[in-house]
Amino acid sequence: MTQQQPLYKARDKMPNTLIIVDDSALNRAILHEIFKDTYKIEEAENGMECLEMILDHKEEICAVLLDIVMPVMSGMELLRILRTQQLTDQIPVFFITAEGTDRVIKEGYDMGVMDIISKPVVPYVVQKRVDSVVELFRARRQLNHVVEEQQNEILIQKQKIIELNIGMIEALSTAIEFRSGEAGAHVLRIHDITKEMLTHTKMGDGLTQEQIELIAMASIMHDVGKIAVPDAILNKPGKLTKEEFEQIKLHTVQGAQLLKCIPQMRNHEAYQYAYDIARHHHERWDGKGYPDGLKRDEISVWSQVVSVADVYDALVSKRVYKDAFEADRAVKMILDGECGVFSPTLLECFLSIEKQLRLLYQEKEEDKTGE
Numbered sequence: 001m002t003q004q005q006p007l008y009k010a011r012d013k014m015p016n017t018l019i020i021v022d023d024s025a026l027n028r029a030i031l032h033e034i035f036k037d038t039y040k041i042e043e044a045e046n047g048m049e050c051l052e053m054i055l056d057h058k059e060e061i062c063a064v065l066l067d068i069v070m071p072v073m074s075g076m077e078l079l080r081i082l083r084t085q086q087l088t089d090q091i092p093v094f095f096i097t098a099e100g101t102d103r104v105i106k107e108g109y110d111m112g113v114m115d116i117i118s119k120p121v122v123p124y125v126v127q128k129r130v131d132s133v134v135e136l137f138r139a140r141r142q143l144n145h146v147v148e149e150q151q152n153e154i155l156i157q158k159q160k161i162i163e164l165n166i167g168m169i170e171a172l173s174t175a176i177e178f179r180s181g182e183a184g185a186h187v188l189r190i191h192d193i194t195k196e197m198l199t200h201t202k203m204g205d206g207l208t209q210e211q212i213e214l215i216a217m218a219s220i221m222h223d224v225g226k227i228a229v230p231d232a233i234l235n236k237p238g239k240l241t242k243e244e245f246e247q248i249k250l251h252t253v254q255g256a257q258l259l260k261c262i263p264q265m266r267n268h269e270a271y272q273y274a275y276d277i278a279r280h281h282h283e284r285w286d287g288k289g290y291p292d293g294l295k296r297d298e299i300s301v302w303s304q305v306v307s308v309a310d311v312y313d314a315l316v317s318k319r320v321y322k323d324a325f326e327a328d329r330a331v332k333m334i335l336d337g338e339c340g341v342f343s344p345t346l347l348e349c350f351l352s353i354e355k356q357l358r359l360l361y362q363e364k365e366e367d368k369t370g371e
Contacts, residue, residue: 014138015062015091016040018130021050021075022067022096027119031065031096034123038131039063047073051081054091061091062134066113068097068104076104079111088112092133096121186313187220192360193309194219194302200356201349203305215302218273222281222306225255249290252279273302281306286341296343304346311339312350316361327358 018039020031028043035041039062044050047070054061068075075095082088092114097104105116114133117126195216198204204212226234229251233244240248255278259265265274280294280303287295289307299307315330325333331354333339335347342350 015060017042017060018062019044019050019053019064021047021064023070034127046070047075047078051078054087058087063130064091064093065096066093068095068099079113083111092137094130189313190219190222190306190309191216193357194305196353196357197305197349200353203301203349214270215273218270218277219306221274222277222310223251224258224278225251228254252282252291276300277303277306281310284340285343289340304343308342308346308350
């Protein structure tokens with residue numbers, strides 16, 4: 001291989017290195033003279049040397065001028081390798097050969113060669129044919145870069161919109177929790193418990209990771225209807241009267257209706273889950289929940305998961321009407337049916353990760369202490 005300067009390393013520019021591959025020094029010199037003012041030239045004496053150059057510096061190579069009959073590795077052998085590795089889609093290859101038989105021409109084009117130029121070459125003709133194809137590949141490469149940049153920009157904008165939507169949802173839900181003295185911690189814990197159960201138990205079977213993320217986001221809005229509940233009832237320290245409890249129960253219907261009335265929410269991927277959870281997270285397995293008296297599998301998986309998450313968090317957290325229960329006591333109350341009847345499968349899944357759920361509370365308490 002002739003000694004040349006190192007290949008150009010600026011990968012952010014259009015490739016400008018032309019490789020001339022021929023076992024004849026005279027033929028390489030002729031082609032070198034034709035293209036020296038247009039491209040950076042690299043030379044190889046056989047297909048093997050050329051292959052090493054391409055594999056090491058493929059982003060810098062704008063074209064390969066390839067003889068067919070050579071020692072070590074022929075031009076056709078090299079072309080087959082480039083074709084197998086799909087490199088002929090990135091780098092235009094030209095056969096410069098005196099072996100212009102029909103068989104060679106057909107096989108060359110079948111293998112992805114861009115053009116077949118007969119020896120002896122006519123300088124003006126070969127330069128025009130090579131330059132035209134190189135410019136075509138450069139234009140295509142530049143267009144691909146533009147498309148890729150636009151796609152990246154769209155993804156960035158989409159992520160910003162998603163983050164904004166999540167922020168708005170969290171802000172609305174947290175504002176409601178502030179009214180009941182929860183300071184937003186309740187909705188964040190419901191999000192985490194819901195995600196844990198759907199990710200690490202069979203309650204999430206059949207759901208994609210994207211669906212689980214959407215359901216966890218939707219769970220934040222489970223009590224959004226409490227915005228319509230008067231403060232005097234929401235923050236009452238004692239036992240609610242029958243009339244007050246009936247008014248509290250309406251937060252399920254009012255929450256679903258509120259979400260339905262927000263156009264941006266209806267267009268959100270999480271809407272179907274948010275609406276269902278807001279309305280049905282107080283339904284119970286035996287049909288004695290509210291507002292619709294759904295029973296068993298009439299209740300969606302996500303509403304079931306949020307229902308037990310909501311009860312568990314309410315039991316182990318301090319509220320205006322009660323002190324926090326120890327986790328073991330809370331679990332016993334749930335299993336004994338003191339907080340309504342849940343699906344046996346749901347309870348089994350809940351128990352399987354309940355010890356891990358306790359860690360969520362410890363971590364959040366540590367974060368709070370650290371602040």
